[in-house]
Amino acid sequence: MQGTGAVSPLQGQTVTVEGVVTADWREGGFNGFVLQDPAGDPADGASDAVFVWGNRARAEIGQSVRVTGAVSEYNGLTEITVDALEVLPASLGEVAPVTDWAAIATPEGKEAHESELVLLNDQLTVTDNYDANYYGTFTLAYGDEPLRQPTADIDPHDTAAIAAATADNTARSILLDDAKSTNYNTASNRSIPFAYLTPETPVSVGSHVDFVQPFVLDYRYDAWSLQPTTPVTGDGSAHVTFSDVRAANAAREDVGGDLAIATFNVLNYFPTTAEEYVELGLGSCTTYNDRDGNPISANDCGDTGPRGAATTESFERQETKIVNAISALDASIVSLEEIENSAHFGKDRDFAVATLVAALNEKDGAGVWAYAPSPAAVPASEDVIRNAFIYRTADVERVGESVILTDEPAFSNARQPLFQAFKAVGADDADAFLVAANHFKSKGSGTDDGTGQGNANPDRVAQAPALVAFTAEVQAATGIEPVFLAGDFNAYAAEDPARVIEAGGYTNLNYALNGGEATYNYDGLNGSLDHVFANAEALELVTGVDVWQINAQEQIAFEYSRYNYNATLLYDESVFRASDHNPIVVGLDLPEQEQPEEPGQPGTHPGQGHGVDKGDGHPGKGKGVDKGEDHPGKGWKKRV
Structure with missing residues (x-):
């Protein structure tokens, strides 16, 4: 038939x-x-x-x-x-049932087995979980890894290679559905508990899938899917189970060194809430509300209004997760992106970062954290979000004042780069290094140049050389050579902006030393929009790199912004889904400092920072760095 x-x-x-x-x-x-x-x-x-x-x-x-x-x-x-x-x-x-993926791998194979029972022996992996929040649907990838964003690894101008990678992603993907037509996010359906998602079964991107019962190979909503033989209720464990990827990410990996620097996009951290903005008469706001009608997050407060939590109560939920994540990140210096620029609300420009530091000190102890104050000179026109630095006072101290790029047309629609010099506590100023916090123009709006790199690629391409040039100016002014360019560049690693920076003499540390772990997942494709680039002098300090997988692969329903959206309450105070970007952390081995000799123990060094015994050397901790050899893989390489 x-x-x-x-x-x-x-x-x-x-x-x-x-x-x-x-x-x-x-x-x-x-x-x-x-x-x-x-x-x-x-x-x-x-x-x-x-x-x-x-x-x-x-x-x-x-x-x-x-x-x-x-x-x-x-x-x-x-x-x-x-x-x-x-x-x-x-x-x-x-x-x-059909048991071999090869039988249904092609469009013709799927047509030949439409509506038949399938119980695959092959490994499938969750590569997208966003629509589980709406339709109880996941995208699965054939194999043991999520799908990759092609331009994370391939030159976007190599159109044949991009087309081949895109076709391969399509061929390897299939939906897992819940045998329902329910949209869990509509007002009338929010009292219906999610399918599959529970506090105990987060179903993260990267989870391996184990089919307990056969599924039906189905075609509806313009896509092929695997449907359970009866509609799913609860965690669906009678039909399918998912491996736990959170346990392995309970803490970041050891990156070695005396201290660590990190970059963390903090998901529109706005102490100025939508509610306060309206109460102060600064403007009007619409909000996203929970299933009881309570405001949770800002929807539209205008271009210069708040973008984060709607109320103080909601902000406290957001802040709790961010504070827990930053504290557990165990970094000495954290470059922050997407934090409120409080000057827009008639407050001190540093009000938001000071609020975050106060919350961190409440958790970790008085005086543990500090922030780099704003520069004396700031751009005449700035976004409502900004970049900032926070740091652990026992590990590092600032050298000089921070400096920000001003009067640069390339950054008229983005956040201007912010530089700060640091050194280990007690070190000479001659051993200082520079860190730049960056947040390039997003892909969400702007001109699409047709190269497959998203909207506003020409803007980011202009911002990259402007950053490299300004970096040279800061180096010349400070006399400091080692420099790390950190942040959310809104460009995947093989895209034009990242390649421009690398051509300026910088190494993408996550790729050179850590295999290019993903910091972001968009539309089921893993890749890194966030990077830490190091020049040659900075690279010599690096002991290891890790991307802490706590955010991008987690289902959005665990985020503060989805609190009480569904009968299944998934929000908790854990580090998971504190933001939508994963933080990158880089270990540094700084020059040894002269220490007073203890009586009877000449020449010993008691160790500084995070538990490194400088007298014993470095046994290659961290990911992929042997300090006794040259650094392999410098610069960008096409990965296949």
Whole structure:
């Protein structure tokens, strides 16, 4: 009946078919069941199953039935609208599911097995979990890794290679659905608990999938999917289970060294809430509200209004997660992006970063954290979000004042780079190094130049050389050579802006020393928008690099901004989904400082910073750096 093409040759005709019921979807919105012939030939190129639809489509899984009805194509899915149904007295046999991904890997293979049972032995991995918050849907990738953003590894101007990578991603992906038509995010459905997602089953990107029961290979909503044989309630563990990736990310990996620097996009950290903004008469706001109508986060407060929490209570939830994450990051210096520029609200420019430091000190102890004050001269026009530095006072101290790029047209639509020099506590100023906090123009708006690098690529391409040039000016003014360029560059590692920076003499540390771990997941594709670049002098200080996988791969329903959106409350105070970007942390081995000799122990060094015994040397801690050898992999390389 299905035929070997995309459309049944019997479309519009009334047929009578027999088969075994393999899925019961009378509930959940699909309004039907699936019928499969257990005696069909799996290799003949024609499916042996069909979806049976209608108010009469009622049968139990395992029953052998005879169905009469009209054949139709509904948005690409062949179905029978049932007119008559008879339960057969004798069983037609057992249905053997498809077990090999290769059988359904191609569009032709999927058509040949449409609506058939599938129980794959192959490894599949969650590569996108965003739509689970809406439709109970995940995107799975064939293999043991999530899909990669092509321009994270491939020159975007190599159109043939990009096309091949894109085609491979498409071929390796398939949806996992919940056998429901429910949108959990509508007001009328928020009282219905999520499918699959629970506090104990976060279903992170990177989770491996273990199918407990067969699924149906289904086509609806313009996509191929694996549907459970009955609608999912709760965690769905009767149908499928997911591996836990959080346990391995409970703490960041050891990166070695005396201290560490990090970059962290803090997801529009705004102590000035939408509620306060309105109360102060600064403007009007619309908000995103929870299922009880309580404001949770700012929706639209205008271009210069708040972008974070809607109320003080909501801000406290956001701040708790961010503070816990930064504290556990165990970095000596943190470059912050997407933090409120409080000058826009009639407050001191540093009000927001001071608020964050106060919260960190409340958790970690008085005086543990400090921030780099704003420069004396700031740009005449700035965004409502800015860059900032915070640091652990026991590890490092500032050398000189911070400096920000001013009067540079390339940054008229982005956050201007902020530089600060640091040194280890007690070190000579001659051993200082520079860190720059950066946040280039986003991909969300602007001109698309057609190169596959998102909106506003020309803007970011202009910002990259402006940053490199300003860095040279800061180096000349301070006499400090080692420099780290950190932050959210809104460009994947092989895209033009990142390549311009590397051409200026900088190494992308995450790629050179850490395999290019993802800091972001967009539309099911892993890649890094955040980077730490080091010049040659800074590279000599590096002991290791890690991307702490706590945010980008986590389901958005765990975020403060989705608090009480669904009957299943997923928000908690853990570090997971504190933001939408993963932080990068870099270990540094700084020059040894002369220490007073202790009586009877000449020449010993008691160790400074985070537990490194300088007298014992460095046994290669961290990821991929042997300080006794040259640094492999400097610069950008095409990864295949």
